[in-house]
Amino acid sequence: MRFNLASMPELPEVETVRRGLAPVLEGRRLLAVKARRPDLRFPLPERFSERLAGTRVERLDRRGKYLVALLGSGEALIAHLGMSGRFTIETPENAETSGAETPGAFARARATDPAHDHVVFDVEGGGRVTFNDPRRFGFMRLAPAAHWAETPPFDAMGPEPLSDAFDGRALGAALAGKTTTLKAALLDQRVVAGLGNIYVNEALHRARLSPLRQAGTLSRARAGLLAAAIKGVLEEAIAAGGSSLRDHAQADGSLGYFQHAFDVYDRDGEACRREGCKGAVVRITQNGRSSFLCQACQR
DNA sequence: CTTACGGCCTGTACGC
DNA sequence: TGCGTACAGGCCGTAA
Numbered sequence: 500m501r502f503n504l505a506s507m508p509e510l511p512e513v514e515t516v517r518r519g520l521a522p523v524l525e526g527r528r529l530l531a532v533k534a535r536r537p538d539l540r541f542p543l544p545e546r547f548s549e550r551l552a553g554t555r556v557e558r559l560d561r562r563g564k565y566l567v568a569l570l571g572s573g574e575a576l577i578a579h580l581g582m583s584g585r586f587t588i589e590t591p592e593n594a595e596t597s598g599a600e601t602p603g604a605f606a607r608a609r610a611t612d613p614a615h616d617h618v619v620f621d622v623e624g625g626g627r628v629t630f631n632d633p634r635r636f637g638f639m640r641l642a643p644a645a646h647w648a649e650t651p652p653f654d655a656m657g658p659e660p661l662s663d664a665f666d667g668r669a670l671g672a673a674l675a676g677k678t679t680t681l682k683a684a685l686l687d688q689r690v691v692a693g694l695g696n697i698y699v700n701e702a703l704h705r706a707r708l709s710p711l712r713q714a715g716t717l718s719r720a721r722a723g724l725l726a727a728a729i730k731g732v733l734e735e736a737i738a739a740g741g742s743s744l745r746d747h748a749q750a751d752g753s754l755g756y757f758q759h760a761f762d763v764y765d766r767d768g769e770a771c772r773r774e775g776c777k778g779a780v781v782r783i784t785q786n787g788r789s790s791f792l793c794q795a796c797q798r
Numbered sequence: 799c800t801t802a803c804g805g806c807c808t809g810t811a812c813g814c
Numbered sequence: 815t816g817c818g819t820a821c822a823g824g825c826c827g828t829a830a
Contacts, residue, residue, distance in 0.1 A: 507823065540806070540825080564824080582823055583808080615808095634807045636824065652825085679801060686824085696823065786802070788823070 508580040508755060510564060510660070510693030511733055515740030517561045519671040519754040523588055524556040524568065528623040535617055540581060540638040543618075550574060550641060551620075558692055563692030564658055567647060575647040581636025585755030587611055589627040593725060611753055631753075657691040661727050665691060667723025674714045674722065681717070681725075682710035682785050692727065697764045698736065700791045704763045704773075708798045710790040711783075763791040771796060 508516070517599070532551040533545050555571035567758065568576040578584075611631040618630040618639065630637070642650045657673060658665040673690045674681075684690050685699045703710050707727035708721065717725065736759055743757030763773045767782040771793035778795025 509824095579824080581807090581825085632807095633809065634823090638825090677800085683801080688825090777803065788805090789821095 507582055508564060508621060508697055509586065509695035509698050510561075511698070511736035511740050511759075512756060513564050513566060513580060513693070514561055514737050515519045515744055515757065516567055516754045517559055518579070518741070519565075520586055521559045523590070523622060523626050524620075526555070526557075527626070528553060530623055531618045533621075535619065539617060539632060539635050541640075543592055543639060544641045547639075547641075551576065562648070562653055562659070564695070565653075569644050569647075573644050574641045575644040576588055577640045577642055577647065579628070579638050580755060581632060581634060581638065583584050583634040584630065584632040584637035585611055585753055587629045587631060587753045589629070591625045623680035628682050633664070634687050652688065655689050657687075657689050658692050660693060660726075660733055661762035663732070665726060667719060667726045670726045671717060671719050672731075673718055679714055680710060680785060681705065681708055681712045681714050681737070682790055683721075684714035684727075686788075690765040693731060693733070694729065696788055696790075697761065698732050698765045701732045701762055704792060704797060705732055709794075710785060710792055763793065766791060 511631040515554045515569075529551050530553070532548045534547050537543060549699065550572065552569070554574075556568050557571055558569045560567040564579060566580075567579040568578070570576060611629075612633065613631075615633045616629050616634055617635070620628040620630075621629060630639075647653065651791050670691065674684055677684050681703060682699060685702070686696065688694075695793050700710070702725065706721070706725040708717075708725060735771055739758050744754070763780050766780040769780050771780060773796050774791065775797045776793060778793040780791055780793055783790050783792070
């Protein structure tokens, strides 16, 4: 298994993590929660372990790039993977096989460095879920379970891109009047939730729109095409994550990243993949971040 | 109000 | 070979 380290956790990766964790967590109690350090990117909530221990995970949800675990205690555990965050699942079954004397088993067992195991959840029934995050850009918060969606940052967050509420009309309205670029606008979680650098680049390429274009200049028709492109790239990536999930479940149980072929991201200098386009992918810098585009077919 | 930017963090890639 | 530096990037606080 080769991990594509360029692949950051955006909506499809977080959804894949959610689908991997849900069968382990939903309906089960957290027997013990150990924070191996007091902070991730931010300090963990006061009395973090005590507030989680003994409570049941009623449901594991996702909003944008956040995981939201609704707890029987009346609180919601909100987790963000940052850039390098992963969850690893150990069950009594794969704990037994992890020591198997096959060449792959040892390599898989070292997919994450235990030094960066920051939070460990012991789950009713013998499972263990570990949050591992070398760069520590991830964070966890607690919010009232009944009102988490009205707490920051969810109160200002744009629509879920895969929901029916997100279409050309909604996107056009969100972009109307914006003087910034399409690239910056789509990265703004208040416009649409869950996109990061990779899928913004991919969606703009699919919609044949330049990341340099002023966001507020988009026609309704083009906003519709862009919304459809966003849905398309996310759905395909989630499908790819689903297949990687099956691989992971049989390997080391590490959830967070998966192999996926991109049309433009990190393909600087390579041929445009659009049918009939003779252009090449170039890398430019916008707002201090890399954008990848084909200047032959994106306007 | 909107937009822009620095800082956070560490593993990896690269140049000398 | 080893050391130093740049880079990756989501989010948040601050500034313009």
